Amino acid sequence: MTDVIVAEGLRKRYGDKAALDGLDLRVARGSVHGVLGPNGAGKTTLVRVLSTLLRPDEGRAEVAGHDAEHEAYDVRLRIGLLGQHAALDEELGGRQNLEMFGRLYHLGARHARVRADELLERFGLADTGRKPVRAYSGGMRRRLDLAASLIRDPEVLFLDEPTTGLDPRGRAEVWAAVRSLVGGGTTVLLTTQYLEEADQLADRISLVDRGRVVADGTADELKARTGGDRIDVVLRDGGQLGAAVALLPLDAAGVSVDADRRLLSAPVTDRMAALSGVVRALESAGIEAEDVVLRRPTLDEVFLHLTGDDHRVKEAV
Amino acid sequence: MTTYALTDSWTMTRRELAHWARQPVRVLVGLVFPVMLLLMFGYLVGGGRGVEGEYVDYLVPGMLALTMAFGLEATMIAVTQDLNKGVIDRFRSMPMANGAVLVGRSAADMLQSVLSLAAMIGVGYAIGWRVHGGVGGLLAAVGLLLLFRFAMLWIGIHLAMVAGKPEMVQAVQILVWPVGFLSNAFATPDSMPGWLGTVVDWNPMSQTATAVRDQLGGPGGEPGHVGAAVVWPLALLAVFFPLALRRFARLSR
Ligand SMILES: Nc1ncnc2c1ncn2[C@@H]1O[C@H](COP(=O)(O)OP(=O)(O)OP(=O)(O)O)[C@@H](O)[C@H]1O
Ligand SMILES: [Mg+2]
Numbered sequence: 094m095t096d097v098i099v100a101e102g103l104r105k106r107y108g109d110k111a112a113l114d115g116l117d118l119r120v121a122r123g124s125v126h127g128v129l130g131p132n133g134a135g136k137t138t139l140v141r142v143l144s145t146l147l148r149p150d151e152g153r154a155e156v157a158g159h160d161a162e163h164e165a166y167d168v169r170l171r172i173g174l175l176g177q178h179a180a181l182d183e184e185l186g187g188r189q190n191l192e193m194f195g196r197l198y199h200l201g202a203r204h205a206r207v208r209a210d211e212l213l214e215r216f217g218l219a220d221t222g223r224k225p226v227r228a229y230s231g232g233m234r235r236r237l238d239l240a241a242s243l244i245r246d247p248e249v250l251f252l253d254e255p256t257t258g259l260d261p262r263g264r265a266e267v268w269a270a271v272r273s274l275v276g277g278g279t280t281v282l283l284t285t286q287y288l289e290e291a292d293q294l295a296d297r298i299s300l301v302d303r304g305r306v307v308a309d310g311t312a313d314e315l316k317a318r319t320g321g322d323r324i325d326v327v328l329r330d331g332g333q334l335g336a337a338v339a340l341l342p343l344d345a346a347g348v349s350v351d352a353d354r355r356l357l358s359a360p361v362t363d364r365m366a367a368l369s370g371v372v373r374a375l376e377s378a379g380i381e382a383e384d385v386v387l388r389r390p391t392l393d394e395v396f397l398h399l400t401g402d403d404h405r406v407k408e409a410v
Numbered sequence: 411m412t413t414y415a416l417t418d419s420w421t422m423t424r425r426e427l428a429h430w431a432r433q434p435v436r437v438l439v440g441l442v443f444p445v446m447l448l449l450m451f452g453y454l455v456g457g458g459r460g461v462e463g464e465y466v467d468y469l470v471p472g473m474l475a476l477t478m479a480f481g482l483e484a485t486m487i488a489v490t491q492d493l494n495k496g497v498i499d500r501f502r503s504m505p506m507a508n509g510a511v512l513v514g515r516s517a518a519d520m521l522q523s524v525l526s527l528a529a530m531i532g533v534g535y536a537i538g539w540r541v542h543g544g545v546g547g548l549l550a551a552v553g554l555l556l557l558f559r560f561a562m563l564w565i566g567i568h569l570a571m572v573a574g575k576p577e578m579v580q581a582v583q584i585l586v587w588p589v590g591f592l593s594n595a596f597a598t599p600d601s602m603p604g605w606l607g608t609v610v611d612w613n614p615m616s617q618t619a620t621a622v623r624d625q626l627g628g629p630g631g632e633p634g635h636v637g638a639a640v641v642w643p644l645a646l647l648a649v650f651f652p653l654a655l656r657r658f659a660r661l662s663r
Contacts, residue, residue, distance in 0.1 A: 170505045172503065180496045180498075181496065182497045183495070184428075185432070193425055197421055
């Protein structure tokens with residue numbers, strides 16, 4: 094397996110703030126790599142460096158076999174970019190945009206037209222007519238932007254928070270598009286604040302915080318790093334949460350309580366012993382439970398565990 | 411890479427023309443403004459100081475040159491707006507010829523200037539201005555004016571990238587006006603106080619206006635000025651054209 098994206102020691106400062114602080118990354122050909130991090134983690138800065146828009150202060154980035162700084166043209170031939178904000182001509186219509194980009198990718202006038210029609214059809218934008226992009230909904234604009242980044246069947250596709258601000262249907266459409274691309278051999282680097290999105294789409298995930306990668310691996314590997322499985326107990330009466338925590342045979346330090354959802358959650362080592370112990374203890378104390386489940390930790394818990402920082406990651410919606 | 415310089419520039423020019431087609435009113439307003447200035451100075455302000463002969467024959471060439479000078483401001487505003495649009499990121503992430511974005515802008519602005527000159531020459535004719543230098547003189551005059559506009563254009567592009575933000579553009583805008591008016595567009599330098607006359611004489615715009623007057627055969631023309639009206643813009647281009655291209659290539663990187 095060869096690495097299509099290699100970043101080594103990337104640094105970029107804005108004033109006295111380090112947007113990238115020695116970031117290393119490797120992405121294997123044909124894989125989907127998720128870069129997961131909170132606001133201001135450096136995701137967009139990373140994507141801009143890799144897509145030749147920004148020169149790092151230090152470090153080196155190689156994309157599709159070419160240096161992003163010194164061989165920008167060769168990199169640009171091989172990438173597609175869906176930036177965090179729409180990169181479209183707002184005054185022109187969807188077809189005009191795609192045709193223009195097709196010509197700039199040197200497809201030739203006729204092929205650019207054909208390709209524009211194909212993509213409009215594929216992303217459900219065929220009936221937008223001459224309406225300027227300015228008048229598009231957020232979801233339409235995002236789909237057109239994605240279409241524009243696919244004009245040339247890129248070898249490497251960068252998606253910077255592709256579904257932020259989309260409704261569930263729009264998100265599902267983008268996810269479907271990403272999955273179909275991967276079948277075709279495209280390498281995708283995707284940034285997101287949504288744990289669920291990284292979990293759903295990515296083969297490997299890099300957790301990024303304050304401009305560096307704090308953990309790296311498959312979703313399962315990362316989950317294993319917080320110490321294995323967890324047990325969730327949902328009580329009928331939230332008022333009994335305190336009593337239950339005191340009474341259950343669980344590792345008190347690892348227990349977390351969510352009063353709104355009448356939920357308590359704790360790490361376990363021996364799955365079956367924990368399950369039967371909890372059920373028996375609840376029964377004998379007369380505390381009624383709605384649900385008791387064993388599960389793997391969520392990426393959210395992994396992230397909190399690894400960064401030791403609360404409330405920095407949005408829950409997947 | 412350079413093999414695509416022409417086709418990419420043409421694609422970017424088409425983009426500007428597509429914008430015109432979407433906003434014809436904006437194009438018209440751009441044409442009407444200098445015509446209004448011409449009419450104002452022709453009818454309201456009246457005869458210029460120190461001009462011998464028909465004032466309108468002095469004024470029209472001056473206004474043509476002034477319109478070309480103000481083009482700097484128009485170009486600068488357009489480029490600043492363009493650079494702050496998201497689409498620039500897409501252009502810069504594509505394997506396009508470097509600077510095609512700027513060349514497209516300059517082609518569209520030059521076309522706009524040709525239309526503007528045509529409109530002003532038409533209105534000038536209507537208010538009594540006459541060409542005394544024949545068709546050859548008229549063509550030479552238009553050529554000099556467009557050359558001057560081309561130099562202003564690349565200064566405008568460069569300043570837009572240096573200034574960067576729309577707030578800074580206003581500062582430059584305020585400067586363009588005195589530079590435009592500290593010229594011989596309306597009155598002869600001889601009629602001004604010594605130092606002012608010198609400044610006005612040295613203003614590249616005055617050089618172009620004087621050469622144009624010469625070609626058109628009106629008052630205020632001096633033979634032998636064509637050289638200066640060619641050299642000045644070329645010198646400015648030699649500085650600002652490469653600066654602008656370089657600046658664009660390294661933009662925000
Ligand atoms: N052009 C800039 N000028 C100044 N500071 C910047 C600039 N770009 C980024 N930063 C800073 O660098 C840090 C990283 O920004 P970046 O946009 O890469 O984060 P992000 O992970 O994409 O965040 P978000 O999820 O909000 O998009 C932030 O603190 C940001 O304020
Ligand atoms: Mg971002």
